[in-house]
Amino acid sequence: MNIGELRNVxxxxxxxxxxxxxxxxxxxxxxxxxxxxxxxxxxVVALNVARRWVQIGAVWEAVMKRTGEVFLAGTIDxxxxxxxxxxxxxxxxxxxxxxxxWRRDTMRSDIGGGFGAxxxxxEQGERSRGGNTRDQQDSGFGExxxxxxxxxxxxxxxxxxxxxxxx
Numbered sequence: 001m002n003i004g005e006l007r008n009v010x011x012x013x014x015x016x017x018x019x020x021x022x023x024x025x026x027x028x029x030x031x032x033x034x035x036x037x038x039x040x041x042x043x044v045v046a047l048n049v050a051r052r053w054v055q056i057g058a059v060w061e062a063v064m065k066r067t068g069e070v071f072l073a074g075t076i077d078x079x080x081x082x083x084x085x086x087x088x089x090x091x092x093x094x095x096x097x098x099x100x101x102w103r104r105d106t107m108r109s110d111i112g113g114g115f116g117a118x119x120x121x122x123e124q125g126e127r128s129r130g131g132n133t134r135d136q137q138d139s140g141f142g143e144x145x146x147x148x149x150x151x152x153x154x155x156x157x158x159x160x161x162x163x164x165x166x167x
Contacts, residue, residue, distance in 0.1 A: 004100035005092065013042075017076070017100055022085065024076075028053070029098075044076055059089060072098065 004017035006029060013029040026047035032040050044057035059074030072089035089098035 001102050002099050003102045005097060006100065007095055007097040013097060040074065041072060
């Protein structure tokens with residue numbers, strides 16, 4: 001479902017997005033200058049009530065596996081929104097710019113990189129195959145001390161916990 005468009009206006013991609021509950025009358029794409037291949041292609045910016053441009057999302061370049069079509073995919077999010085808005089931007093055929101489409105947050109096999117798969121879906125899939133979830137594999141926070149039923153495991157006993165911390 002198309003929810004907006006971005007046009008090339010004096011070398012800048014500017015436009016709007018509107019749904020039943022969201023109205024972003026002034027948005028733009030600001031190119032990201034970064035050598036990291038995993039960096040987004042553009043930051044999505046919007047004009048706020050104080051008339052300042054603020055970042056509300058980012059989009060990355062993606063490729064359809066079947067057709068090879070290049071498009072942009074990402075998310076628009078802001079504390080004022082009830083939840084993040086996943087979007088895909090497809091090159092417009094009628095003008096120099098992009099059509100903005102809302103995309104449901106589900107796994108799509110025809111889109112490279114698995115755009116749209118929620119963490120819950122990935123974790124459920126890995127649990128059903130008997131593997132560990134991504135968080136359990138290597139999150140950088142160490143192993144959990146909570147068992148499946150919430151009991152303390154993997155510690156030498158209550159003396160290992162720092163009960164002196166006043167939080």
